[in-house]
Amino acid sequence: MSGIELYIDDIDGRLHAAVLRRGILTDLYVDALDQDACWGSVYLGKVLKIDKKLDAALIDLGGGVTGLLPAKYVYLQNSGEAADHSGIADLLKPGQMILVQVRAEAKRLSLHEQHKMPRLTMLVNLSGQYLTHSPVARQVTISSNIENEKVLKFTAKLKGKGGWLVQPNAEHASEEQMQTEANLLRAEWEQIQAVTETSGERPRLVRAGPNAALRALNDYSAARFDHIYAGSKHCLEIVMQWAARHEPPLAESKRLRLFRPEKPGQRLYDINDIYSELEMLEEQIVPLAGGGSIIIEPTHAVIMIDVNQGSATNIAAVNQEAAAETARQIRLRNLSGAILVDFIGMNQKSERIRLSDVMQQLLLGDHAAAEVHGFTRLGIIEITRKRRTATLSEKRKVYLGK
Structure with a gap:
């Protein structure tokens, strides 16, 4: 038993995922009400302007959202290396359509200050439970914690098929699990490319980044939660869909539970005084x-x-x-x-x-x-x-x- 539990619920229209270790709140994931560009989201963007002073490009992401792409995050296809250049103007031109990913969400200061734009990168990363796939890169990197010979042997098969990072979680994975996930990540990239090819010159969201519940499930996938509590059927469905892809036995396991109030008005976060912790x-x-x-x-x-x-x-x-x-x-x-x-x-x-x-x-x-x-x-x-x-x-x- 890990002593780790996950509590997922909708509170005031925002998805919350609280991680407790032996009854103590230790980690918290929250979604904003009006999030414009979520971390991990992939966009087909249009270059609006080249800012030589910032050595960066302003990218139209659609829907009135603009992101900032610094020159050092401009990557060449199939290299995984930052482009060799003397300035951003040598790499991108206004009107050019490019695929980008949000690496840092916008920093919102106050109503009276200019908000910092979301930071972007052209090195798209698609993460699973054991692998992270960087389709435009070439390098295969293995976590220093990996000693499993079968995993190391499988990793050799990934060379020449884009960039890959073998995560520490893979130490106890089977070759079949690794292969299944690699196939899923490749298929996800193919879907992104298909959407991109049919979008024309219109900036748009291609793939939404993970919500609060998915971020928690992904970050703690190696820890194995003793229990996962869902505060609603909507929250339960999020976990079920994640489990179908990453951990099928979880869907039928007693570890996954839909919260049922014991008295009128009781909510999931009344357990272990999570509400009180949030107020603090x-x-x-x-x-x-x-x-x-x-x-x-x-x-x-x-x-x-x-x-x-x-x-x-x-x-x-x-x-x-x-x-x-x-x-x-x-x-x-x-x-x-x-x-x-x-x-x-x-x-x-x-x-x-x-x-x-x-x-x-x-x-x-x-x-x-x-x-x-x-x-x-x-x-x-x-x-x-x-x-x-x-x-x-x-x-x-x-x-x-x-």
């Missing part, structure tokens, strides 16, 4: 059990997290507890970019190194690629986390004037 994520101050607290202050440039000792007396213990809660809050709030954490002062270099190592270990399982860069001269620890989807606060306040 709107608070700036997060109390720690030992008497300290952390204060989370997002700014336009960085996210500041300050550790307060409060009534606690053991500084080392407060810092350890704060490190664990900081890693948890980063995931739950989906914070990204530059994150600076100001722990309580440590005089010894060995203490700072130890805390930095602890922070790195706590973020190892993060699916959004977080990295700890150590301490600055001012004693503040630096963390960067790759942006995939919008932050939780952005999704909650979009166009609501909050």
Whole structure:
């Protein structure tokens, strides 16, 4: 038993997927109400404008949505390498139709500020449970954790058939499972190409990115949930469709359950006080059990997290507890970019190194690629986390004037 459970429900028109480890909320996936360009979505876009100052192209994605394609994310067909160039103007021309994928959702600031456009790439990635397929690339990469001889043998067959990444999940996969998934991903790419060829000069969405439930199922596919609870038949159907493709036995398993209220008005997220946890994520101050607290202050440039000792007396213990809660809050709030954490002062270099190592270990399982860069001269620890989807606060306040 992994001790991991997934709770999927529609709340206020938004799909939520909450991951609990032994009853504690540790990860959260949420869809925005009016998402324009979701992470992972594939578009047939039209080049609107070349911006030499940004060394990027503005891409019309259709429906009034514009994305930004930096020159370093312009890839040549069947190479998987960024195009060799002296500038974006050498690569793309206004009016040109290109296939792009959303690598980072738009950053929505406030009603009174210009919103940053979704970031795009021409290196399309199609992910399954064991494999990630990059059709325009050529390189085959194997996770360093893979030691299964059958998997390694199968991987050799992928060479010359586009780019592939063999994920850590594949360690316990059979050759048949690997082959089935490879065929599905190739078929998905063929469908994308077919839609593209019949779209003419009209920008459009070709393939929608994964919703909150699918992101959770994909990210935790190797962990094997003890139970998956669906708050509605709609949520159950999402899991059933995913299971039909990736884990057929799950559809008939007792691990998958449709929530049935025990009393009038009860909802799925009343279990384990998930609703209360969601409300706490709107608070700036997060109390720690030992008497300290952390204060989370997002700014336009960085996210500041300050550790307060409060009534606690053991500084080392407060810092350890704060490190664990900081890693948890980063995931739950989906914070990204530059994150600076100001722990309580440590005089010894060995203490700072130890805390930095602890922070790195706590973020190892993060699916959004977080990295700890150590301490600055001012004693503040630096963390960067790759942006995939919008932050939780952005999704909650979009166009609501909050």
